Amino acid sequence: MTDQNDLVIRLTDVSKSFPPDVLALRGVGMEVGRGGFASIMGPSGSGKSTLLNVLGLLDTPTVGRYELAGVDTLGLSDKARTQLRGRELGFVFQAFHLLARRTVFENVVLGMSYSGVPRDERAARATASLDRMGLSHRLGFYPRTLSGGERQRVALARAVAGSPSVLLADEPTGNLDKATSQGVLELLGELNAEGLTVVVVTHDPEVASAAEQRFVMDDGHLRSWTDMSFDSARPGVIADGVLAGQWACGEGA
Amino acid sequence: MRRPPASGRHRDRQRKPGGVEAVESAESTSRRHDPFGLRDVLMEAVLGLAGRPGRLILTALVVVLGIGALVATVGFAQTGARQVQARFEAVTARHGVVKPAQETGMPGFVPGVVPWDAAERAVRLNGVTSAGTVAKLDSPGLVTAGPVIDPTAPPTRQPLVMAATPGLFPAISGHIQEGAWLDNFHEQHAERVAVLGARAAQLLGVLRVDNQPAVFIGTTSYTVIGIIDRVEYVADLLDAVIVPQSTARTTLGLPLPGELHVGVDLGAGPIIAEQFGLQLNPNNPQGYDIVMPPPASQMRQDLAADVNSLFLILGLVALAIGGVTIAVVSSMSVMERRGEIGLRRAIGATCGQIAAQFVAESAIVGLLGALIGAAVGGLAVTVWSIIRGWTPVLDLRLAAAAALTGVGVGVLSGLIPAHRAARLEPATALQEGT
Structure with a gap:
């Protein structure tokens, strides 16, 4: 279904080790097409944070190849990787990471200032992006005055305002209640439907099941889980017993 | 109703092969690119500081103290030096004296003689503002306040008797206590008048001049026309009965005019010194000891340098403390703002841009x-000078130097925290910071 040239993310045999003897990623391969929606599930310590850091160009693989939007990231300098990250990737975090002393609007504008978006376009884009998230009435508010769901939507607005190729969401619903999570998930779905490639890292099977491509991280190995179905009424049965037991601990990102 | 995402590029799932290249090339031609430059760095820095006004004020306050102390001490030093200099210039830098040279014993050397009209000759020179001669009479006779001489009275201390020309008084910066100084009329007509030095007047019991008291030198009476109480040179004058030079020459047998004092313009000393000998006696210009003030600029530098160095060190120490404070507070700030730093890295900030922001x-x-410190320091100098009745001296270059120093101290003390901020691993910073 996905053409070679239409891949936005292509990991080939990626391993990552941390001295002295931690092997966080073991020969991970992953392909996400342009406009795709992928989820990565896994318990704490399974290596999914490491995988996310590699995908987000926040960390480099020890071995293997990573192509992002057609660019081979292996030989890139730190500066070039940073610029690629600013241009091609948008981030959403569990902890939101909004600057407390900037207004909602300023937070979104800041998201574009390092990626080279022309100055005179930033304000209009920020306004449009916040409008898209249904936050046009919150432009001058400070993050502390907003609810958790609103904060995450501000973070989403910031992530997509610069028109990245890929949205990386790290436990986007980890700090939200169920109803609010649902709203954020719907937004992710809509953005994806409009053409944005989305990769979600989560421990919540319900979130994971929203994706069309599902992966499970297990002790450094990444396994595709696309053909398994998810029954929202009985989240416990989505995986084999070992994994389900670990998820039940309710660990965070 | 929701609008599509604010995207400049619309992503189509059905994009043809080679779409990536197409997007890249379209970007490079149609999209402008505004990199994160100096303007953004400054903007972010200002916003970052403005978000923590309390910390900003406290940190800046230490620099205010340092720079304020520096500016104030330099200002005080300059004002003080100016004060000393003003007094110095008022007298030393404007006074010269010419005497017959001492016998050197060298063959062909003849000591010069100060001519009777030396003062007139001297004022013809450019830069000489006043000139007058003064001489002491060796045995003028008994000086008394009345004509009656009581042979049985115990001998009292005798005042000196000196001869002077009218121009002497301004040349030695004298001050009249009462009455007037000798004038050209007295000199031209060899009038029998006298001016008393303050101590001589006390000795003679002359306390006022408006009732035209007389003093006697020998048996000749002289009308007292004034009392002087202060001179910067020839201090003997305060102990003397001073008569016009012409009077002394005709009635008291003054053999020679003695020494010549001149008042000169600031800085004119060296040139006048060269010309003086010729002016007094073209046949023997080497025959005089001529002492003239040094060039003004040289004197000014010597003075300022002497006073400033100690104060400067004190101010610099205060400033160093300010720098350390910035470094410490800024380092704390880096640890506190790990989350923000991680986020900035995630959205595309390079290490250099992070470091630049903190610097x-x-x-x-x-x-x-x-800037505040310079203002405070300047104000302190001004207020102090007003209280002391001095002229405040504030070099404008001092303000510029203070601003530059402040920026320099800030940059230096920001280097370590900036380095720490730039070295943070973005992934770790995002995890640990909130």
């Missing part, structure tokens, strides 16, 4: 502190 923040704190 810029410190530099702005330094600049702000320096």
Whole structure:
């Protein structure tokens, strides 16, 4: 279904080790097409944070190849990787990471200032992006005055305002209640439907099941889980017993 | 109703092969690119500081103290030096004296003689503002306040008797206590008048001049026309009965005019010194000891340098403390702002841009502190000078130097925190910071 040239993310045999003897990623391969929606599930310590850091160009693989939007990231300098990250990737975090002393609007504008978006376009884009998230009435508010769901939507607005190729969401619903999570998930779905490639890292099977491509991280190995179905009424049965037991601990990102 | 995402590029799932290249090339031609430059760095730094006003004020305050102390001490030093200099220039830098040279024993050397009209000759020189001769009479006779001489009275201390020309008085910066100094009329007509030095007047019991008291030198009476109480040179005058030179020559047998004192313009000393010998006696210009003030500029530098160095060190120590404070507070700030730093890295900030922001923040704190400090220091100098009745001296270059110093201190003390901020691993910073 996905053409070679239409891949936005292509990991080939990626391993990552941390001295002295931690092997966080073991020969991970992953392909996400342009406009795709992928989820990565896994318990704490399974290596999914490491995988996310590699995908987000926040960390480099020890071995293997990573192509992002057609660019081979292996030989890139730190500066070039940073610029690629600013241009091609948008981030959403569990902890939101909004600057407390900037207004909602300023937070979104800041998201574009390092990626080279022309100055005179930033304000209009920020306004449009916040409008898209249904936050046009919150432009001058400070993050502390907003609810958790609103904060995450501000973070989403910031992530997509610069028109990245890929949205990386790290436990986007980890700090939200169920109803609010649902709203954020719907937004992710809509953005994806409009053409944005989305990769979600989560421990919540319900979130994971929203994706069309599902992966499970297990002790450094990444396994595709696309053909398994998810029954929202009985989240416990989505995986084999070992994994389900670990998820039940309710660990965070 | 929701609008599509604010995207400049619309992503189509059905994009043809080679779409990536197409997007890249379309970007490079149609999209402008505004990199994160100096303007953004400064903007972010200002916003970063403005978000923590309390910390900004406290940090800047230490720099204010340092720079303020520096500016104030330099200002005080300059004002003080100017004060000393003003007195110095008023007298030393404007006074010269000419005497017959001492016998050197060298063959062909003849000591010069100060001519009777030396003062007239001297004032013809450019830069000479006043000139007058003064001489002491060796045995003028008994000086008394009345004509009656009581042979049985115990001998009292005798005042000196001196001869002077009218121009002497301004040349030695004298001050009249009462009455007047000798004038040209007295000199031209060899009038029998006298001016008393303050101590001579006391000795003679002359306390006022408006009732035309007389003093006697020998048996000749002289009308007292004035009393002087202060001179910068020839201190003997205060102990003397001073008569016009012409009077002394005709009635008291003054053999020679003695020494010549001149008042000169600031800085004219060296040139006048060269010309003086010729002016007094073209046949024997080497025959005089001529002492003229040094060039003014040289004197000014010597004075200022002497006073400033100690104060400067004190101010610099205060400033160093300010720098350390910035460094410490800024380092704390880096640890506290790990989340923000991680986020900035995630959205595309390079290490250099992170470092630049922290250096810029410190530099702005330094600049702000320096500007306020310079103002406070200047104010302190001004207020102090007003209280003391001095003229405040504030070099404008001092303000510029203070601003530059503040920025310099800020940049220096921001280097370590900036380095720490830039070295943070973005992934770790995002995890640990909130």
